[in-house]
Structures are given as C-alpha cells and as structure tokens.
Amino acid sequence: MAASTLTEVARLAGVSPATASRVLNGSARTPGPDIADRVRKAAESLGYIPNAQAQGLAKSSSGLIGLIVHDIADPYFSAIARGVQAAARDQHKMVLLATTAGTPDDERAAVAAFAARRADSIVIAGSRSIRQQDREGNAVLAAELDRYCRNGGRVGVVGHPVVGASAPEGYHVVAVPNEDLAAELARELAAFHNGDFVVIGGPQGLLTSDDRVRGFQRGLESAGLPPAEVLRSGFDRSGGYEAGLALAKRIKVGQSAASGASRLCIFAVNDVMAIGAAAALRSEGLRIPRDAAIAGFDDIETLRDFRPALSTVRLPLEEIGRLAVPVTATGGQAPDGGTVVPVTGQVTLRRSTEAVAEAAA
C-alpha cells in the first residue's frame, strides 16, 4: 500500500488534481473556501503526504541544504551543524549531512551528491587545505563547486573561500578572523607571561591552522618577542597529545637542569588539541598552569568544564553555522552573490594560563 497521491485526494474531493495542488501546497491563492475545505478534509482522511521528490522534480528545487563537515562527532563541527540546522529550519528546509574527513576528493563526491539531489545550497564547514598532496583534489573540488554554482546552487563556506573557486557570484563566506584573534591572544598572553612560547600547529597547509599560527607569531612580534617554535601535528586531540608528550619531556629536562628554566606557554591551534596536549602533560606528571601555561582556540562548549579552565578564543560557532547558510531567493530579492559575512571572536583568558607564584621550583 503506497502512500496516497494528490490525484487520489483530488478524486476523493471531487476536484481536479490541479485544484487540489493549489489548496494543499502554496499557490497564489487558495481556491473557493468550500472547495478548499473539501480538499483538505480529503487529504486529511487519506493521510496524504506530498511527495517531495515529485515536487522537487516539477519545481526543480528541493528544499535541501547540504552540509559538509570533517566529522560530525567533533564538537567544533557539531556546534556549527546546530547553527546550520537552525537556519535550515527557519528556511523550511532540511539538512543533508556528509562527512569527509577533510579529503578533497570525498568533498567533491559530497558536492556531486548534493548537486544530484538538487540541494538548494551547500555549506562547507571544514578547513581548506593547500597541502601539496591536495592540490589536484582541490582543483577538482573547485570545479565541481563552480559547476554547482553555475547551475544555480549557492554555496556557503566557513572560514576561507574555496581554494581555486572561480564562480564569484555563487559563494558566500563567513569570514572568521583567525589570524587577528590569534594575534590578540598572543599579545594578551605576552603581557604577563615571561617564559618561552611554543605553538602546536596542525599540518602545514591547513588554512585555519596556518592563519592561527601566523597570527600568533605576529602578536608575539608586536609585543617585542621572538617568534615561537612551531610543532606540527594532527589537527585533533591525538595530534595535540603527541605534541604534548614531546613538550613534556622537554619541560622536565629543563626543570631538572637550570633552576632558572622559565615556564613554557603553549598555544595549541584549537581547543581539542589543547586538551590533548594538557592530557599528555598531566600523564607525565606535569601540572597546569604550574609547569606550563596552555591556551587553545574555539571555546568548545563541552570543554568549558575542563579544569584548569582553558584559555582560548571564543568563537560563536552556532552563529557561524547559522550565517553560513546562504539565503536562497525564497521571497524577495535574488540572493546576493559573493557575500562575505564577518564574525568576530573574543580572547578569553582563564586559569590555564594564569601566572603562578614564582617559587614553584
């Protein structure tokens, strides 16, 4: 027993399918009140549910928003996803989810799949990469996106424009001032921290990571300090953990050697990495902020109860997700192309970078 169709409803109501369509789905004006009522009753009694596929085919639009993330279980992405979901709801659309682990080729496939489903818009949340190994992948992805745009699709990007994209009018980007915020963080830390600085960065070429590293260095410089050493690792917790392990050894050596060894200040380019690094230090018997200061970036909600409270840069993740959804021409003007929406964050210093009594050693 398949779901009932519009035609069945129309027959039951004794009207034509066209009329039924007009009353049940948004048309100019609902026909004669009495007729309309009859149709609605018929629909009700049959438990009629319009076939969105058919509607989409006929109108060539789907009410779908495609969302691409690296990993939906990563709190950074799930926070953004919440925002996207909220925006989708406001637009009376649904969210189609794709996870790609950041692989350009998977992303391309996701875009193609979204295009196949005639998604009204696509939101790409993952950080862009310009690693050598991703060169070709990026090009193909850009081509796919361009085509999607040319066919009338809208794409929203969090953070950076898509590398190599060239359909100017289709892209909408939420610009996160990663570099500036990282610089500010560095300056604020430099104001009272007087030991060395170390950065735990993600893989070189990951734009978000690169921006934050660059910004941090710039901040140090503007505070009259030399650039920090940069450790490279994975952009996730385990990356932070590994780097943390390496740093822990170094710290311990330093402590046992010169008694004047200064306390290290570690900046991990995102909170999850920072937590990993902190866990590593702890596992080596070191304590924060006593033996080292540490700061992250993002201000992940789930991590706010972490102790010592993590210094970080607060990003309005949910808002970012909401803003990343392009406004498709539903009512008024045609969607303006090439939009850039700026958001801002806030340096948030907490316990993990507090100064400690000098006489620790």
Next chain:
Amino acid sequence: MAASTLTEVARLAGVSPATASRVLNGSARTPGPDIADRVRKAAESLGYIPNAQAQGLAKSSSGLIGLIVHDIADPYFSAIARGVQAAARDQHKMVLLATTAGTPDDERAAVAAFAARRADSIVIAGSRSIRQQDREGNAVLAAELDRYCRNGGRVGVVGHPVVGASAPEGYHVVAVPNEDLAAELARELAAFHNGDFVVIGGPQGLLTSDDRVRGFQRGLESAGLPPAEVLRSGFDRSGGYEAGLALAKRIKVGQSAASGASRLCIFAVNDVMAIGAAAALRSEGLRIPRDAAIAGFDDIETLRDFRPALSTVRLPLEEIGRLAVPVTATGGQAPDGGTVVPVTGQVTLRRSTEAVAEAAA
C-alpha cells in the same frame, strides 16, 4: 544554464535515453562495450550528474536515511550520528538530519518530512518519553511512524521501542541494557563506597532516565542497601548543575554538623549531567572525590579528559548508531521486520568515585 540531462547525454552519444541510463546507472548489464564507452565519454564531457529526484521518483526510493536527534551538538547524539553516517555511507545513502529537542510533535513533523522525501529508513535516536504531557504527542507520532512503515519504510530506534507503535514488522530496535548496566554500576560502587547514595535523574517519564534510575536502585538493593534519594532535573548539563548546587549545600551542612557525616556518592544518569553536577560542587568549593564521589553514564568521548576522570558506563555510541540503521533490501533478503539488536556497555570506574583517605575532615 541548468545541469545537463540524461537525454542530452544520450543525444550526444547517439543512443536512446534508455541505453544511456543503462550504462550510467546500475542496470543488469552494461550494453555493448563500444556503446557504453561512447555514452560514458558523452556524460563526462557534459559533466552529467544524474538527477536523484527524478531517479527517486521513477524508482520510488530515495537513497536517504532520516536521522532524528534531540540536539546534534550534544556529544551523545553526535557520536551516534557519526555511526549512522558511517552505516549510510556503507549503504551508499545520505543522511537527512532533523533535530527536535525531544518534542514528540516535532518528531512527528520530522517523520512526515522524511516520509515526504521517501526516505528509505528513519533512525530515531532520542529517548522516548511517557510523560503525561507527551501522551497525545506520542500517539500521533506513533501513528505517523506506523503509516510510514506501512508504506514500506523501515525505522530504527535507539533504546526503546516507540511508545504505542504497532506496525510490528517495520521497527528495528537497538536495545541498550540501561537498567542492567546501571544496576551493575550501583553494585560495583556499593562494594567500596560506604556513604549515602543520591541519584540525579532526568524528568520522570523519560524512559532512558527511568531505566537507569530503576536499575541503580535495584543494584543498591541487591547489595543490601536502601534505595537512594532521587533528585529530578533536566536531562542536560544545566539540569545536573542545578541539582549539584542543591547537593553542595547539603554536603556542606552535613560536613559542618556531625563530624561523622559520610561522603555522598552521586549518580547522575548521564555524563553531561554528571559534569554539570561536578561543576556545581566545585563552584561551591567542594572537591571530588574528596567531598563526594560522582558517576555518570555514557562515557562521552570528549569528556574523557575531564579531571577527576569520571566513573561511568561505557556505551559504544558510534556502534549503536551504526546498528540503528535498518538494512534495507538492497541486495539479498527482504529486511527482516521487528529486529532487536542487543548491544552492551561496560562499567568503568575511575578517579571520581575513588575511595579517599578517611581522615579528610
């Protein structure tokens, strides 16, 4: 410039649409090697992307899996979502996301929307509720789901069967032994904890919460202990926080009064609540496990670095998500109806419930 269609590809290749369809999309056997090649080239050069809506309409199936969660930013749900996503990928399907805050009426709407899109299956991850205020909502939801099943849809449910559902063959449930696991947790805690027990439960009527509370009480009983007092609060962090605040006051009073006041052991019915409660205690100057022991449930990954490490019951969340996706008849047998897949968890005792040196006070 709309995307190119199969007909265009066929024309360019000099064959009929049917033939083109056969080679480009999965049919019995790809026609003549030479023809096939020609078609593929044509498709390539046009950048042809099949219109999934049209395919769906023709085949009446969509390659979509609907996922319903309370909140995608909640780590419990995002972990499950990751599993669902993985299963979807294996089935070459995409995930449609809906978030409902647990409101039966929103859930009903989501089911209807999924049905409209002809989702091949629907996964409901949120806890069921039998609160009085949800009675009617549940009934309507059940009706909607039943209808969806009758029309050939498959539904997978995490935890409990849908309240009031009655299309036996369509439902597939991943059975989480919440009650048994909570009982085991209680027994293990009772083995070495000798103070009072308190439970921070979610709203009465939330099945998952109820099960865990009941199980915990049963475990205490089997250990020869009286039942624990149960505090009711929201099923989220702030619920745990509020309850924690109340408990903190109580603990402090107890400590200042009789010197023999025993240490409380708090069981919050999920990790997020436990973290909230712990934060509350801390904000009142209390320390864990010194002033109170605390345990949660779920073993949320992001929370594993929390200190003191939280005792909890490990649930294979991602696996649960993966298992919750009904296997639709893609290759072999018709999907077996009314399946119940059991999963299991594991009591995991950590620092937050450790015994402390007696002479704390």
Next chain:
DNA sequence: CTGTTAGCGCCTTCAG
C-alpha cells in the same frame, strides 16, 4: 542488445 512507450507525482501554463 537497443529503441520505444509509458508512466512515477506533481506543478504550471493555458483554456474554459
């Protein structure tokens, strides 16, 4: 093995 003919369910001109 390929081409032709019908729809899938709906929306949207166009007549009446």
Next chain:
DNA sequence: CTGAAGGCGCTAACAG
C-alpha cells in the same frame, strides 16, 4: 475560479 494538458528527468516494461 476551475479543469485539461504538457512536462520535470529518469526507469521499466515491452517491442524489434
């Protein structure tokens, strides 16, 4: 204000 007709892009029975 309503009904009839055509088509959205594709697949699935039939013919040839």
